[in-house]
Amino acid sequence: xxxxxxxxxxxxxxxxxxxxxxxxxxxxxxxxxxxxxxxxxxxxxxxxxxxxxxxxxxxxxxxxxxxxxxxxxxxxxxxxxxxxxxxxxxxxxxxxxxxxxxxxxxxxxxxxxxxxxxxxxxxxxxxxxxxxxxxxxxxxxxxxxxxxxxxxxxxxxxxxxxxxxxxxxxxxxxxxxxxxxxxxxxxxxxxxxxxxxxxxxxxxxxxxxxxxxxxxxxxxxxxxxxxxxxxxxxxxxxxxxxxxxxxxxxxxxxxxxxxxxxxxxxxxxxxxxxxxxxxxxxxxxxxxxxxxxxxxxxxxxxxxxxxxxxxxxxxxxxxxxxxxxxxxxxxxxxxxxxxxxxxxxxxxxxxxxxxxxxxxxxxxxxxxxxxxxxxxxxxxxxxxxxxxxxxxxxxxxxxxxxxxxxxxxxxxxxxxxxxxxxxxxxxxxxxxxxxxxxxxxxxxxxxxxxxxxxxxxxxxxxxxxxxxxxxxxxxxxxxxxxxxxxxxxxxxxxxxxxxxxxxxxxxxxxxxxxxxxxxxxxxxxxxxxxxxxxxxxxxxxxxxxxxxxxxxxxxxxxxxxxx
Numbered sequence: 001x002x003x004x005x006x007x008x009x010x011x012x013x014x015x016x017x018x019x020x021x022x023x024x025x026x027x028x029x030x031x032x033x034x035x036x037x038x039x040x041x042x043x044x045x046x047x048x049x050x051x052x053x054x055x056x057x058x059x060x061x062x063x064x065x066x067x068x069x070x071x072x073x074x075x076x077x078x079x080x081x082x083x084x085x086x087x088x089x090x091x092x093x094x095x096x097x098x099x100x101x102x103x104x105x106x107x108x109x110x111x112x113x114x115x116x117x118x119x120x121x122x123x124x125x126x127x128x129x130x131x132x133x134x135x136x137x138x139x140x141x142x143x144x145x146x147x148x149x150x151x152x153x154x155x156x157x158x159x160x161x162x163x164x165x166x167x168x169x170x171x172x173x174x175x176x177x178x179x180x181x182x183x184x185x186x187x188x189x190x191x192x193x194x195x196x197x198x199x200x201x202x203x204x205x206x207x208x209x210x211x212x213x214x215x216x217x218x219x220x221x222x223x224x225x226x227x228x229x230x231x232x233x234x235x236x237x238x239x240x241x242x243x244x245x246x247x248x249x250x251x252x253x254x255x256x257x258x259x260x261x262x263x264x265x266x267x268x269x270x271x272x273x274x275x276x277x278x279x280x281x282x283x284x285x286x287x288x289x290x291x292x293x294x295x296x297x298x299x300x301x302x303x304x305x306x307x308x309x310x311x312x313x314x315x316x317x318x319x320x321x322x323x324x325x326x327x328x329x330x331x332x333x334x335x336x337x338x339x340x341x342x343x344x345x346x347x348x349x350x351x352x353x354x355x356x357x358x359x360x361x362x363x364x365x366x367x368x369x370x371x372x373x374x375x376x377x378x379x380x381x382x383x384x385x386x387x388x389x390x391x392x393x394x395x396x397x398x399x400x401x402x403x404x405x406x407x408x409x410x411x412x413x414x415x416x417x418x419x420x421x422x423x424x425x426x427x428x429x430x431x432x433x434x435x436x437x438x439x440x441x442x443x444x445x446x447x448x449x450x451x452x453x454x455x456x457x458x459x460x461x462x463x464x465x466x467x468x469x470x471x472x473x474x475x476x477x478x479x480x481x482x483x484x485x486x487x488x489x490x491x492x493x494x495x496x497x498x499x500x501x502x503x504x505x506x507x508x509x510x511x512x513x514x515x516x517x518x519x520x521x522x523x524x525x526x527x528x529x530x531x532x533x534x535x536x537x538x539x540x541x542x543x544x545x546x547x548x549x550x551x552x553x554x555x556x557x558x559x560x561x562x563x
Contacts, residue, residue, distance in 0.1 A: 009047050011075050019521045020084040021460045026061065030071035033082045036091065044079045044116040050158050051116070052078040055085045055092050056108025057297065058352065062406070064129030064147045073148075077155045078113075085110075086347060086464055087519055087527055097176060099123040113154050119169035122154060200249045203239065207250055207258055210236060218290045219265030225295070227285040228269060230305035237262045237312050259316060266313050270325045271417035276368065277391060278415065278447040280332035282306055283351075292392075292416050293403055296351040296365040296457070300338070303329050304470035311478055323485075330478050330489065333471055334496040337459050343503030344463040344520070345471045345496075353457040367454050369412040370446070371397070378449045379442050386428060386435060387442040392418040463520040465508055465529055469536030472497045473543035480547045497544050504537065505556060514563055534560050 011032030015023050018035055026033055034040040036053075044051050052074060054060070064070045074080045085092035085108070092110065098120040100106040105125070112123035127147035158165055210232065213221045220226045240247065240255030247255050269275060272291025274283050281303055283294035307329040314322035332338055338346050352362040372395045376384035392398055392413070399409035421439060425432040479494035508517045508524060516529035516537070541557035544550075 009043065009049075011079070015082060018084075019525070020087055021458065021462065021521075022084045022086070023082050025058065025458070026065060026082050029061065029065045030068050030075075031065045031080050032071070032075045033080050036081050036083050036088065040079055040081055041116070041118070047079075048116065048162075049077065049079050050121065050154060051114040051118075052080045053083060053095060053110075053112045053114055054080065055083045055095070055110040057295075058350070059126055060109050060111075060129060060147070064127075067130050069130055070148060070151065073151045073155065077158075078151075086462065087525065089530060089532070095120060095123060097180075098172065099125070101176060101179075102172065115166055115169050117166075117169075119166070119173045121158075121165050121169045122150075124150075200246060203246060204250045204254075206235065207239065207254055210261070211254075211257070214261050215289065219261070219268035220289070220291070221265075224289040225285050225287055226289055226291065228274070228282065228302060228306060230302070230309045233262045233265060233309045234305075234312060237309065237316065241316075262309075263313055263317060263319070263322075266310060266325070267321060270310075270321060273414035273416045275325075275328070277417065278368075278443055278450060280328045280335070281338075282329070287403055288400075293399055293414055294365075296368055298332075298349045300333075300345055300347050300464070300467045301470055303333055303338075304467065304474045307333070307474040307478060308470075311474070311481060315481065326478060326481075327489070330475065330493050333475060334492050337456065339496060340461070340463060340503070342507075343499035344468050345500060346459055347462045347464055347467065348460040350457040350460070354455045356453065357455055363408045364406070365408070365412075365414065367450065367457050369409065369414055371411050371413065375446070378445055383438050383442050386424065386438050387446070389427065390417065390419060390421075390424055390439055391415040461521060463503070463508075465504055465516060465518050465533040466536040468500050468504060469533070469538070469540040472500050472537070472540030474540075475500075476540070476544040476547040494547060497540075498548065501541060501544055501553060501556070509556075514559065516560060516563070534563065 011034065013027055013029065013032045014035050015027035015029075015033050018024050018027075023033075023035070033054075034043070040051075043049070054065075083091060095112045095114070096106050096110055099110060099112065103124060107125045109126055110123070111125070111127065113121045115121060127145065127150055129147045210221055215221065215223075215226075218226075221229065221232065236258040239250060239258045240252075250258075269282070269291050272286065272294075274286045274291045274294040276282070276298075281298045284297045284299050284302055285295055287293045287295060307326065310322050310325040310329065313319070314326055333345055337349070340346055351364050353367045354360070354362055355366040370393060372384075372388055372393050375388050375393055378384070379387060387393070393415070394413060395411075397409060397411040398413045398416075404410070419427075421436045422432050425435040428435065475493045475497040479490040479497065482490035482493065503520075504516075507520055508529075509515070510517070516533055517524050518527045518529045518533050519525035538557045538560050541553045541560075545554040545557070
């Protein structure tokens with residue numbers, strides 16, 4: 001950041017100084033992004049500018065933050081700040097609470113205009129930018145407010161009605177603070193009745209809620225976009241495994257229905273585009289209600305929680321399809337690029353990548369999608385056509401136009417399992433065993449072709465404690481279950497969990513101060529651990545102790561619990 005002799009602020013992009021891969025990905029934007037810190041906050045106060053805080057995914061980068069028009073306004077009239085929510089979940093939570101309270105919904109990207117005193121004035125999630133394809137064509141619906149319009153409005157309001165903005169911001173901040181304090185006081189009052197425990201009737205209410213929102217056709221509990229929400233699935237799946245008193249209140253049939261809803265959801269997901277049908281792992285969410293078109297980003301926390309849920313599903317059903325998903329997710333977590341050679345598991349793989357090594361523009365899902373011509377070229381006409389039928393590949397592509405605002409999926413196909421080997425064998429007049437062999441070998445050839453000819457999406461190689469705690473627990477449980485089924489796979493999972501726990505103990509825990517730190521990338525980060533870091537790591541260490549009976553993990557968990 002630079003000031004000229006007239007003390008007129010001229011901002012320079014500062015993100016090259018960050019260790020965060022997410023933040024650094026914006027270092028070449030024309031927007032002069034600053035990092036969250038005392039220096040940036042002091043600039044806002046000195047020059048009396050609103051801060052524009054942007055947190056979350058890359059959705060708006062191409063449409064807005066690469067736009068010279070957007071950059072001109074942000075750089076001249078605001079202090080634009082990029083923040084990695086994984087490094088500072090506390091800041092993210094504060095402003096997410098504001099957006100949820102004022103708009104009724106939240107999510108990422110999260111964008112908030114903040115006074116120099118850090119009080120929020122206006123915020124939201126996604127706003128279409130000037131490079132949105134529908135904006136460029138002049139067909140964006142009139143009711144949709146664009147980011148450029150919002151910037152102009154906020155600039156005008158701050159210039160002409162600053163005192164009103166500040167008062168409004170102070171009022172909403174006070175209300176949010178009072179609301180938060182009410183929650184604290186309620187919990188403190190509730191401590192008097194701590195021995196009463198959970199009211200079982202609440203479990204019945206929760207079940208009824210999920211029953212009403214369940215998608216009988218596609219599985220899941222919402223319309224598009226559809227998220228896996230593993231914690232909800234795990235709750236429903238385990239409902240029938242709890243003490244008899246739960247079944248008496250919720251109902252025997254209802255508990256069975258709860259498990260059936262989850263199994264159907266897991267099966268639909270396992271066959272959908274949200275799962276990487278050639279490689280391993282699951283994407284973060286589905287754009288469509290049938291799980292067919294994902295947002296292709298892969299997150300560690302999703303993999304770890306889904307591994308737990310699919311493992312529970314296998315233990316209850318002994319369904320090979322559930323076990324297949326367990327193997328896939330475990331392989332993803334214990335193999336490059338996600339498995340760190342030092343121990344621990346990296347955070348995420350990006351959604352966007354270059355279609356080929358020679359192309360210069362990234363596209364969403366480029367690493368994962370296929371044309372029918374490509375399938376036939378790699379596998380030959382016969383095997384290519386059989387695999388195309390199995391995965392729902394069409395000559396004109398299988399992504400609907402309304403789900404392709406940037407024209408990235410024209411004639412492209414996201415692989416979804418649309419039939420069974422037995423049904424496909426009847427369609428093509430071949431033996432089921434022969435079709436199964438073609439599909440198995442086709443998957444291997446396509447994966448090898450993809451790995452050789454397509455640049456892999458960018459890796460977020462942070463090691464985040466809370467997410468690694470989830471992975472440690474899931475891998476430890478998986479190793480115990482696979483001990484008699486597949487000792488080699490069990491050993492791989494156990495080693496990965498042990499290595500991650502040892503790495504965190506060595507690199508992210510200060511024995512002298514008994515402080516746990518949250519993030520490791522090119523060395524330990526400065527941010528101390530939050531409640532979720534302690535909670536998930538403690539839980540994972542207990543699972544690891546139960547898988548290894550090594551008391552050092554139990555002792556480490558006890559040390560963390562006492563802090």
